[in-house]
Amino acid sequence: MHRRHLARLLAIAGSAVVLAGCGTTISGKAVSVFDDPFKVAGLQAVDGASGLRSDAEKPTRTVSDSNGGKDDEIAVQSVSDLEEFWKANYSGTFDGEFKPVKDLISWDSNAYDGTFCDDSTSGLINAAFCQDDNTIGWDRGVLLPALREANGDMAITMVLAHEYGHAIQKMAKLNKKGTPTLVAEQQADCFAGVYLRWVAAGNSKRFTLSTGDGLNNLLAAMISFRDPLLSQDDYSGTGDEHGSAFERISAFQFGFTDGPSSCAAIDAQEIGQRRGNLPIELQQDQTGELPVSEESVRSIIEAMNILFSPKNPPTLSFDAASAAKCPDARPSAPVSYCPASDTIAVDLPGLQKMGASTEGQDTVLVTGDNTAYSVLVSRYMLAVQHERGGLVLDNAEAGLRTACLTGVATTKLSKEVTTSDGNTVALTAGDIDEAVSGLLTNGLVASDVNGESVPAGFNRIDAFRIGVLGDQDRCIKRFP
Structure with a gap:
């Protein structure tokens, strides 16, 4: 059996971090008293x-x-x-x-x-x-x-x-x-x-x-202080562990x-x-790398179908231009979801670019394969919400709910999922950190059906963390 895994490594460059990206920011009034998308722990989310x-x-x-x-x-x-x-x-x-x-x-x-x-x-x-x-x-x-x-x-x-x-x-x-x-x-x-x-x-x-870009920069700095990713072969066991x-x-x-x-x-x-069961080191047979390809995208969507068992699984399309024809959602490149046709449209070159490793470059937060795959999974989770019914998909709460449900899906992948082609998809050490990097750099995992994200990276990561540590019901209750 040929094993295929999500990406493993996230690091930070030694100089300026780019925190602007593909996602746009949702404007308007908050829709939840319990978790205000426009505040950070009760403070107004603002740049400055x-x-x-x-x-x-x-x-x-x-x-x-x-x-x-x-x-x-x-x-x-x-x-x-x-x-x-x-x-x-x-x-x-x-x-x-x-x-x-x-x-x-x-x-x-x-x-x-x-x-x-x-x-x-x-x-x-x-x-x-x-x-x-x-x-x-x-x-x-x-x-x-x-x-x-x-x-x-x-x-x-x-x-x-x-x-x-x-x-x-x-x-x-x-x-x-x-x-x-x-x-x-x-x-x-x-x-x-x-x-x-x-x-x-x-x-x-x-x-x-500032609770916007100022706090985002500090969260990016914290990523740089994470423990280095280790495998079973080089794990030292010194006990000098600081955390991912x-x-x-x-x-x-x-x-x-x-x-x-x-x-x-x-x-x-x-x-x-x-x-919990989240991996903290690579196994001996893991490289931690799964280059973005049509095959890998199909494998992850199939794994999502197995994990969430929708009655009518969304259609996967590699016709990126079709997203512009969706009557009830705008494109959110490189992956878009159209509720009207229940279709996930992938711009494969764009997704490959997002998932390319930037390790060694000095001007960006280092990202990896799961920065891309987490965006793909987030659009799938919009389809899950659409099938459930009764949930608004084009507001700030939808963006945070999507991030939360993507966290749920990420944890589910801590156990291997075997697809019909005989391959397996599974979370490996470092994958969650790559998703966190994407939440800061582009915010698409925490975006609504139109690709619009809430202003503060703090809130995006917080919603994702709630999902990683919770379940679907908790996400729906937290972000109704």
């Missing part, structure tokens, strides 16, 4: 300025060994702001009083002298919290400039919010000795989300963060939406439940 304010308050901290540059300035302001936030909010969740970290340390990883946490800083391209002496340090030579170039000022702030999250862990005595690294890291991601919600709400006297992009963004969203108590609730059991 993000970064250090021109009239920012002076920092309350200083940094050792600084060169006085802009990156160190942003870092020191970030820690000053974080300490202002936690001073006001720590005791509301945890016992005791908040105490600032002892010292801040800057180094240049290109230099040959210097130490941090008893380690040489030569070649140390990192930022970290040192538990031994209660300090936070960062590399101003490579890391901070790269963060700013790729995702703006707030990328530095987010990284330091994560590191300060580790300080909060220690202060609150959240984790016993032997707690897995994965738990500590996702708690810290969550704490970063708590603080950045405060900034996005306009409470910071030093920084601004999907997992890390999920933890960040918990904090942003639900506050610091949600971070304290993250433990090994919660992460295990969240992972």
Whole structure:
């Protein structure tokens, strides 16, 4: 039996991330009180300025060994702001009083002298919290400039919010000795989300963060911090696990939406439940690559038919031009769904372009095969909604509902589906991260029947995550 699988790998380029794409944005009034598509965790979803304010308050901290540059300035302001936030909010969740970290340390990883946490800083391209002496340090030579170039000022702030999250862990005595690294890291991601919600709400006297493009850039940066994809052959088993992009963004969203108590609730059991049966490493016989072709598209549509068993499966067409003739929907290239004819029309060259690997390029978020396949599946899920009846397909709720149902379909593919040609289609490690990348770069997975997506990438990913962790009924109830 020849095995065919969805794509595996998502990474991020070292410089600017392109977050505009194929999808257009839905305008109009929100249609749900429970989940407003035009708000992000209760905040209006808007683009705008993000970064250090021109009239920012002076920092309350200083940094050792600084060169006085802009990156160190942003870092020191970030820690000053974080300490202002936690001073006001720590005791509301945890016992005791908040105490600032002892010292801040800057180094240049290109230099040959210097130490941090008893380690040489030569070649140390990192930022970290040192538990031994209660300090936070960062590399101003490579890391901070790269963060700013790729995702703006707030990328530095987010990284330091994560590191300060580790300080909060220690202060609150959240984790016993032997707690897995994965738990500590996702708690810290969550704490970063708590603080950045405060900034996005306009409470910071030093920084601004828009809930549209500003927050999208931070989510893109989080993708870059995911664990590298490993196979059974090279899995090291060191326990130094931080989580996939999907997992890390999920933890960040918990904090942003639900506050610091949600971070304290993250433990090994919660992460295990969240992972379920989702693959985290490639099997020995997997390449993780399934190039987009007519054959592969037909296999995935057949797999969807097997998984969802519609009474009247949608027709698959490779006549992309036919989408323009649909009387009740506009084209959403490279894959369109027409309710009137119950047809999925695929622009194969366009879908192949979307699924092509961009790994190694410096100006885009690295995507892969499942960036394309998830869009194909999303149009299939519109057909599922159409057959169900009674659901509006051309508004903002439909876009989020489609993202949610695509998440449901993605999880169903964690078990192999054998198609009539004897091949199998199955989710592999990295596929969900590729879908998340697409949700940021083009938004089509979270778009309605006309290809229009909700404004905020945060909401698109959140809806997809609800589906990955839920089922069809949950999606319909959440986005009626």
